[in-house]
Amino acid sequence: MASSFARTEIDKPGPAEGGTAPSFSPLYQQIKGLLLGSLQAAEWKPGEMIPSEIELAGRFKVSQGTVRKAIDELAQENHLVRRQGKGTFVATHAEQRTQYRFLRLMPDDGGDGRLQRRLLECRRMRAPAEIARALDLKAGEAAVQVRRLLLSAGAEPVQPVVLDEIWLAGPLFKGLTADKLAGWRGPMYGLFETEFGVRMIRAEEKIRAVTASADEAALLAVAPGSALLLVERLSFTYGDQPVELRRGLYHTGRFHYRNALN
Amino acid sequence: MASSFARTEIDKPGPAEGGTAPSFSPLYQQIKGLLLGSLQAAEWKPGEMIPSEIELAGRFKVSQGTVRKAIDELAQENHLVRRQGKGTFVATHAEQRTQYRFLRLMPDDGGDGRLQRRLLECRRMRAPAEIARALDLKAGEAAVQVRRLLLSAGAEPVQPVVLDEIWLAGPLFKGLTADKLAGWRGPMYGLFETEFGVRMIRAEEKIRAVTASADEAALLAVAPGSALLLVERLSFTYGDQPVELRRGLYHTGRFHYRNALN
DNA sequence: CAGTGGTCTAGACCACTAG
């Protein structure tokens, strides 16, 4: 089948109407878009296997190589996970070795850096203006506030490391209670996935240095006025929809925030 | 040409000798290794065009698609830059729009965030033990210490934002002087490339929060005891050889460190 | 063993750049 023919089978936009619009989208990008649509529509759920490359190629009337390139990019972007000999699976936060998908905190020594959680608070309220703006909520809509501590659980004396204040878009997290949170084993993002059908896709962090207030110092067992890392994370689900705003205060005495630049 | 035949043309290791060694390396990975070797040996210099895919395919006796996959990965890792219709080029820090390749500092408002430099010091000395360890220097080898300020050059009043202390592996940077540094326009990594043939490939950063000492506070025009971001960056050239250790103190009053998580 | 993803090939055609 000629490629130009195959393209007309799927191509949506047609020729450019004016201006400097791109007016050209490779087939594999269109396939990628369709697959993303199926993921967003939860046609295949996190952890499930998607159809084989050959079947998808037949479904879309393209060659296996084209489907392959689309899947390659989706795997690169952590939407899918390829497993040779088994199949391609929807990525999930639930069955993951790394407890904290987005947490870049590492112990200064080479320790394992495991952390234990202590839930401080979980309540539902009208979203404050600033939170509503960040999470694209309408005026008066609800938000869920979670506050918690992460404590080092290595060999050393257990001590607080992170004080998190988490804001979740209320409409998506109906029925989230302190009990549900406290009873959940595994990553919090796993709970969001399986209980609320909200999968975190990507996040942006803004990092600043601040001094600890009296309250914060007490919770983190440091002196008031100590320097802390303030990590503000905005997490997005499909369609670049912001669903979580997290403000973490990191005590970087025995830990540091690690980042790789390429 | 059968793939199994083509492979024997290049394959180095041969069958496994024992243990659980991988004992299999795809052709395109081997090609990638060869290309990386040529880059490290400066067979093609930063900014130059490398041979076309077709020519490389002929040289290595593989198909264009195989070369393509190797180049794809090298482009992804920022070793090469593809330009449709023109060719594939060795990546360079010299001719770059982004002045600071690895600097993640962004203005809180949407400003342009341009920074101006003020060189404080540049001297050559025996590497302190800690620096020697980080840069893999032998005892007694030299290091170059550079100290400088970065100041916001936007609309606001010009004010210090970053205090950098940079340590460079002495043997690689013979002849680096304050004059050369001060007279250079463009990214510092561009100078390293063109004058010393050292190209930074990747870096690792460790971020902590600290309080400003009296000296640091004076230079950054903040109150002593203010919270600052301490960003410790270790940069590597080819072969994972560490060549630069940089300690930056960031004043995050009007700026923040931005990070994207995928 | 069948089914999956992973590699490789050979060739066609398209999009972009520059002389």
Next chain:
DNA sequence: TAGTGGTCTAGACCACTGA
């Protein structure tokens, strides 16, 4: 118009998994 990278195909074979 020639040369480059970018897309797409069709088919072969390899490596891995699990029944």
